[in-house]
Amino acid sequence: MKAAVAKAVVAGAVSESEVVEVEGACCGAKHVTKVKDPYGFVFALDSNNSTTVIDDFSSDQRGRLYSKYVCFPKVVKKERNTANKKMGLKVVSSAIISFSLLLLLASTAKAQSNGVFDVTKYGGKEDITEALNNAWKDACASTNPSKVLIPSGTYSLRQVTLAGPCKAAIELQVDGILKAPVDPDQFSGGHWVDFSHVDQLTLSGSGTFDGQGNVAWSKSTCSKDKNCEGFPMNIRFDFVTNGLVRDITTRDSKNFHVNVLGCKNLTFQHFTVSAPAESINTDGIHIGRSTGIYIIDTNIGTGDDCISVGDGTEELHVTGVTCGPGHGISVGSLGRYPDEKPVSGIFVKNCTISNTANGVRIKSWPDLYGGDASNMHFEDIVMNNVQNPVVVDQEYCPWNQCSLKAPSKVKISDVSFKNIRGTSATPVVVKLACSSGIPCDKVELADINLAYSGSEGPAKSQCSNVKPVISGIMSASGC
Missing domain, CATH: 2.160.20.10 (Single-stranded right-handed beta-helix, Pectin lyase-like)
Structure with missing residues (x-):
């Protein structure tokens, strides 16, 4: 169910995050910020703001769309709002917007x-x-x-x-x-x-x-x-x-x-x-x-x-x-x-x-x-x-x-x-x-x-x- 992931990437709503170390490089990223959106789904940003890592979290038993880390270079950049402690996400690639919409359609089918x-x-x-x-x-x-x-x-x-x-x-x-x-x-x-x-x-x-x-x-x-x-x-x-x-x-x-x-x-x-x-x-x-x-x-x-x-x-x-x-x-x-x-x-x-x-x-x-x-x-x-x-x-x-x-x-x-x-x-x-x-x-x-x-x-x-x-x-x- 990746609908919430796609929504989070597009809309930028984020509820909590933590820095984690990825075991092995993923698209060249060693340290990433793991983010949980309001729907409870997880994705991640690398420390250079250039890579999104979608985590399957198979133990979650929600029927994840991906069975391993999947990386999309240059998808989003990270911004912090200290007033409300939420992180805003902005899409900078129209191609990735299209991909996100495809993700949303795939996730709806999964839901x-x-x-x-x-x-x-x-x-x-x-x-x-x-x-x-x-x-x-x-x-x-x-x-x-x-x-x-x-x-x-x-x-x-x-x-x-x-x-x-x-x-x-x-x-x-x-x-x-x-x-x-x-x-x-x-x-x-x-x-x-x-x-x-x-x-x-x-x-x-x-x-x-x-x-x-x-x-x-x-x-x-x-x-x-x-x-x-x-x-x-x-x-x-x-x-x-x-x-x-x-x-x-x-x-x-x-x-x-x-x-x-x-x-x-x-x-x-x-x-x-x-x-x-x-x-x-x-x-x-x-x-x-x-x-x-x-x-x-x-x-x-x-x-x-x-x-x-x-x-x-x-x-x-x-x-x-x-x-x-x-x-x-x-x-x-x-x-x-x-x-x-x-x-x-x-x-x-x-x-x-x-x-x-x-x-x-x-x-x-x-x-x-x-x-x-x-x-x-x-x-x-x-x-x-x-x-x-x-x-x-x-x-x-x-x-x-x-x-x-x-x-x-x-x-x-x-x-x-x-x-x-x-x-x-x-x-x-x-x-x-x-x-x-x-x-x-x-x-x-x-x-x-x-x-x-x-x-x-x-x-x-x-x-x-x-x-x-x-x-x-x-x-x-x-x-």
């Missing part, structure tokens, strides 16, 4: 095999932050489809942004366990790992993103303060297109596990979210201002919404998801901020929700700002001991952070709940509390078969400011 860029070949050991950044940079520059590999093992990873655009399709395969810094104060911004502006992205593997969020949860003030400090999310997808996330696990995030913003055609399949019920503000997957998002055969257990849908979401398809513990699958909350974009085309089907605070829910804030949510359909949902299985709540006001004096300004229309069955932990199995200012329109309830066996009487439904069309089985009277 990757068949399009696979292994972080351990970039020096990744316990902390792989720098290795991952460098491997991603090389893979992203490849004109052929590439893969960055994090093999099995346990690694520390600090905050990273893996940015595009890349020149071809790119995959990050994580087979190891990645551990975030425990202290939330070590982060700037709202993420731990961020994929930004990447087309044809795949995130795959049997690995885990462990946010180690216990300390952050104990510091959270979000249950009392609407302006609470936002802790980092485990994974962000910002402006990713044509992407696939499969088989990966995210665990114990300090904040949302996954945030999807400005994305198009992104699929989550066989994805796992794991956090205890008491973890605060740890939504499983939050989607906002995105189109064509698919969540398929995914298992989510967390301390907040399993899936939450923000403004500007269109064509969201959720199929085969198991949810619990958590707060269910929610559209919203909406109407909290000005200039929110419409929500449309939400399809939740064939899901199982167990031991959660809510089942399927649409929620908006009263009094504040306007919005629109339409074409939302929930079908073939099994509820197991779920509180509030079917909910439209346009008086959503957690921790008394708003006023109930004025109705919600969010328009909700074209909504259906079909074939919802199972058991409820509360007697009100259907609650449609729509806005008195803008009543819900075109709401359908079909085959709602939810049993309640507690001491508070038979199962019932409650409806306000809405006239739903009811068909098939309706186990709870009231609407």
Whole structure:
């Protein structure tokens, strides 16, 4: 791997050096200055500033390009900067620049095999932050489809942004366990790992993103303060297109596990979210201002919404998801901020929700700002001991952070709940509390078969400011 050598010769970045004696003359040089660049690679300058000696250091076991000393006369000259104790290197031969570029190309080939860029070949050991950044940079520059590999093992990873655009399709395969810094104060911004502006992205593997969020949860003030400090999310997808996330696990995030913003055609399949019920503000997957998002055969257990849908979401398809513990699958909350974009085309089907605070829910804030949510359909949902299985709540006001004096300004229309069955932990199995200012329109309830066996009487439904069309089985009277 001579990429770092070539970079050091061209760029002149040097971290440490020592004078050594070469056994036997090398291009006439007896004493040389051995230099280690910031990447950990070694080359040398003779005492006359006229010869570069590249050392193979075979004991390093990094697959050196050369098996013996190779000398290039009149390559560089040496300069010292006493202020920062670094040595600057300047290329004085255009021919050698060309050779250095050839070295760089050869080294890149050495760093990757068949399009696979292994972080351990970039020096990744316990902390792989720098290795991952460098491997991603090389893979992203490849004109052929590439893969960055994090093999099995346990690694520390600090905050990273893996940015595009890349020149071809790119995959990050994580087979190891990645551990975030425990202290939330070590982060700037709202993420731990961020994929930004990447087309044809795949995130795959049997690995885990462990946010180690216990300390952050104990510091959270979000249950009392609407302006609470936002802790980092485990994974962000910002402006990713044509992407696939499969088989990966995210665990114990300090904040949302996954945030999807400005994305198009992104699929989550066989994805796992794991956090205890008491973890605060740890939504499983939050989607906002995105189109064509698919969540398929995914298992989510967390301390907040399993899936939450923000403004500007269109064509969201959720199929085969198991949810619990958590707060269910929610559209919203909406109407909290000005200039929110419409929500449309939400399809939740064939899901199982167990031991959660809510089942399927649409929620908006009263009094504040306007919005629109339409074409939302929930079908073939099994509820197991779920509180509030079917909910439209346009008086959503957690921790008394708003006023109930004025109705919600969010328009909700074209909504259906079909074939919802199972058991409820509360007697009100259907609650449609729509806005008195803008009543819900075109709401359908079909085959709602939810049993309640507690001491508070038979199962019932409650409806306000809405006239739903009811068909098939309706186990709870009231609407």
